[in-house]
Amino acid sequence: MRHDGLDAARDLLRNTFGHTDFRGQQAGVIGEVLAGRSAIAVSPTGGGKSLCYQIPSLVRPGLGLVVSPLIALMADQVSALQQSGVAAENLDSKTSLDTRGDIWRRIEEGSCSGPKALSGDGGSRSFPPGSEQKEAR
Numbered sequence: 001m002r003h004d005g006l007d008a009a010r011d012l013l014r015n016t017f018g019h020t021d022f023r024g025q026q027a028g029v030i031g032e033v034l035a036g037r038s039a040i041a042v043s044p045t046g047g048g049k050s051l052c053y054q055i056p057s058l059v060r061p062g063l064g065l066v067v068s069p070l071i072a073l074m075a076d077q078v079s080a081l082q083q084s085g086v087a088a089e090n091l092d093s094k095t096s097l098d099t100r101g102d103i104w105r106r107i108e109e110g111s112c113s114g115p116k117a118l119s120g121d122g123g124s125r126s127f128p129p130g131s132e133q134k135e136a137r
Contacts, residue, residue, distance in 0.1 A: 006031055008059045013051070016058070016084050023048050030055055050077055058086065063107060087112045 009030050013019050022030070025041060026048050032039035033056040041052045054077075057064020068074050071092045081088035089103045089112055106112050 005034060009034065009055050012055055012058055016086060017051065022051075026052055034059060054081065054086075063112065 006027060009027075010021065013022065024043060024047065029039045029041045029052045033052070039052070041049050043049055053064065053066055057066075066074070071094070074092070075090050078088045078090040087106075089106070091100060091103055095103075103112070
């Protein structure tokens with residue numbers, strides 16, 4: 001069963017990422033995003049900014065889309081998410097057309113909508129092939 005809010009975010013933090021609780025401003029930022037409001041997170045390298053967009057993308061219905069110029073960092077994060085059982089994908093300028101097509105097909109089918117335990121609604125939003133988004137989960 002899917003539940004909303006910071007309780008669901010904390011459950012996901014423990015069960016998917018293996019952390020017992022949020023650090024610093026993470027809970028506040030994630031709470032704002034889960035409430036549908038804009039938020040900004042400024043913290044040092046390694047301060048946990050990635051969880052501020054990864055967790056809301058997994059708790060909220062639909063597709064979480066992250067646009068970043070940091071291709072190597074995003075590739076590492078997507079790999080780590082996949083190892084944790086999260087349906088994550090990386091689309092960047094080096095992704096072949098065949099692979100792009102395969103990723104967009106899976107997005108449209110809903111198979112890139114998050115961990116199996118969280119995707120019970122089956123919903124996803126899709127973006128047309130060839131659009132300019134750089135990375136998608």
